[in-house]
Amino acid sequence: xxxxxxxxxxxxxxxSAVAAYLMNLTRNEADTRDLLQEVFVRLAKxxxxxDDILSPRSxxxxxxxxxxMDRLRRLAxxxxxxxxxxxxxxxxxxxxxxxxxxxxxxxxxxxxxxxxVEQRSVVHLKLWEGLTFEVIAQLLEIPPNTxxxxxxxxxxxxxxxxxxxxxxxx
Amino acid sequence: MTPDPLEQEMLRQQFRPLASNWRxxxxxxxxxxxxxxxxxxxxxxQVGLSGWGAWFWPHPAAWGAxxxxxxxxxxxxxxxxxxxxxxxxxxxxSPALNWSNWVEYQHAIPELTELEPxxxxxxxxxxxxxxxxxxxxxxxHNRWG
Numbered sequence: 001x002x003x004x005x006x007x008x009x010x011x012x013x014x015x016s017a018v019a020a021y022l023m024n025l026t027r028n029e030a031d032t033r034d035l036l037q038e039v040f041v042r043l044a045k046x047x048x049x050x051d052d053i054l055s056p057r058s059x060x061x062x063x064x065x066x067x068x069m070d071r072l073r074r075l076a077x078x079x080x081x082x083x084x085x086x087x088x089x090x091x092x093x094x095x096x097x098x099x100x101x102x103x104x105x106x107x108x109x110x111x112x113x114x115x116x117v118e119q120r121s122v123v124h125l126k127l128w129e130g131l132t133f134e135v136i137a138q139l140l141e142i143p144p145n146t147x148x149x150x151x152x153x154x155x156x157x158x159x160x161x162x163x164x165x166x167x168x169x170x
Numbered sequence: 171m172t173p174d175p176l177e178q179e180m181l182r183q184q185f186r187p188l189a190s191n192w193r194x195x196x197x198x199x200x201x202x203x204x205x206x207x208x209x210x211x212x213x214x215x216q217v218g219l220s221g222w223g224a225w226f227w228p229h230p231a232a233w234g235a236x237x238x239x240x241x242x243x244x245x246x247x248x249x250x251x252x253x254x255x256x257x258x259x260x261x262x263x264s265p266a267l268n269w270s271n272w273v274e275y276q277h278a279i280p281e282l283t284e285l286e287p288x289x290x291x292x293x294x295x296x297x298x299x300x301x302x303x304x305x306x307x308x309x310x311h312n313r314w315g
Contacts, residue, residue, distance in 0.1 A: 003201070003204060004197070004201050007197055007200060007201065008197055011196070011197060012193075015188060015192075015193070015196075016185070016187070016188050019188050019192075020185035023185070023186070033189075033192060033196075036192070036196060037195075037196045037199055037200070040196050040197065040199075041199060041203050043200065044200035044201055044203055044204040045203055045204060047204075091186060092186065093184060093185055093186060094184045094185065094186045094187060101183075104179070104183070105183050108180060108183060127173075127177065127180055127181055128181065128185075155177070158176075158180075162176060163176065166175075166179060
């Protein structure tokens, strides 16, 4: 199969999910684009990487996660970056026609930005990718219990922040 | 574990779609870095030329000056080589002349071997003593005795 076609197919199937994950971690569109490009550059350099992989999506997310973490470390001081994320977060979700939904999306994005990046990645992979804690643990190279506890802590914080709005708009 | 209503609500939210121009840009960049890209991609000649362009682009004036310098040096070398070539042409001996020399040499061998005793005699003759300063003259011991 033509490698360009193969790469294009992988992009069509997985790029949106990988980009959403990267955007959730970095909250920066330029960084997301750079990192997504880096994922595909690595894939193009070594196309055999995907040959024996059962779940290309998990593999791509793993690659994206490692690249994003490297980027965050290089940007130095994750705390400072996290503060920056909270202050200048770019929109994570698509704009909605319904003002209530739009308000909820905005609040959700803010709540996510307030989480440490380790918790944010677990929440994203669990909620929006539907992965099990075992798979998340493999992907993030952490024990499954750690993945589960990070998810619980993160969700507790988000519930506290979002419940008033959620109750109001429901 | 079943998600609670808040989780379900979160799950329903849609992320921002990818910018449409990213696909072409990202895939083009990725394919350019692919091993064997120059060999099998379409328009490899164009890519090759652009590769040369990328090489020469940073300092085109410097590369141009270097090229002119090389051409000038080659020109000088060619001009300087002309007289040497001509003299070399003049000293070339034809194979026929070489053959006749060899035949002549073969005929001369007997004469040369006849001359040999004379040559040996001349070579074995003692050399004339070299004049030395007085201080270096050796005086036999028995002269004082």
